[in-house]
């Protein structure tokens with residue numbers, strides 16, 4: 001079983017020809033709401049391949065009902081999804097015609113999840129893999145990392161959005177799953193740094209690393225090898241949630257005993273299919 005300790009948001013998405021500059025107004029189209037949140041997206045990705053539960057919090061509003069229902073229909077165990085007073089998390093997303101996005105997250109209920117909620121849920125679920133990201137409070141991320149370490153379970157960490165992470169949390173990551181910009185941040189290197197140096201710096205802090213580089217490749221680093229895996233080439237329509245789907249798929253496959261390199265290959269093929277479609281068609 002995979003336990004995803006993570007965020008759930010209702011996403012308000014708009015498509016634009018190009019994202020506005022500071023002080024500029026542009027016209028948009030296709031204003032839609034979608035179920036989202038990195039945790040929720042990852043749980044749906046994982047649930048296609050392995051029993052999966054989400055540990056998180058939603059508010060007491062219509063958005064909460066929508067998000068809970070979507071998780072349940074995807075086969076995700078929601079018995080540790082807390083309901084808190086007030087609004088559910090929201091995100092505002094601008095998707096440009098080149099498929100790239102800009103996201104603002106308003107955490108709301110996500111910030112009401114407590115460390116004790118996570119420990120209690122993980123004790124009850126007893127997962128083989130704990131997957132988390134950084135849209136919850138830092139003490140909650142810490143609790144997830146600590147539980148996995150204390151119980152000798154696999155801890156998959158997607159350190160997004162970027163924050164200054166405690167080295168205790170990073171040290172348990174096996175793997176750390178992140179994109180190129182995030183990799184530069186955690187490696188403490190400037191844009192344009194040689195890729196093998198980025199991976200080497202990260203491997204000084206974590207056990208294994210998987211870096212997704214859009215249509216370029218996926219880089220997998222362990223203490224034995226650094227490999228650049230080819231990714232399927234597709235026409236990019238919307239990248240939103242593709243990294244989450246990748247992380248969820250990877251965590252599920254690792255939980256079934258798949259090797260890290262094979263799991264990363266399969267996850268990138270699955271994520272490529274998502275990138276090539278609008279969210280309304282997924």
Ligand SMILES: OC[C@H]1O[C@H](O)[C@H](O)[C@@H]1O
Nearest residue numbers: 009011036037038091241
């Ligand atoms: O990674 C995409 C997700 O980030 C934010 O959490 C949004 O809710 C969106 O669904």
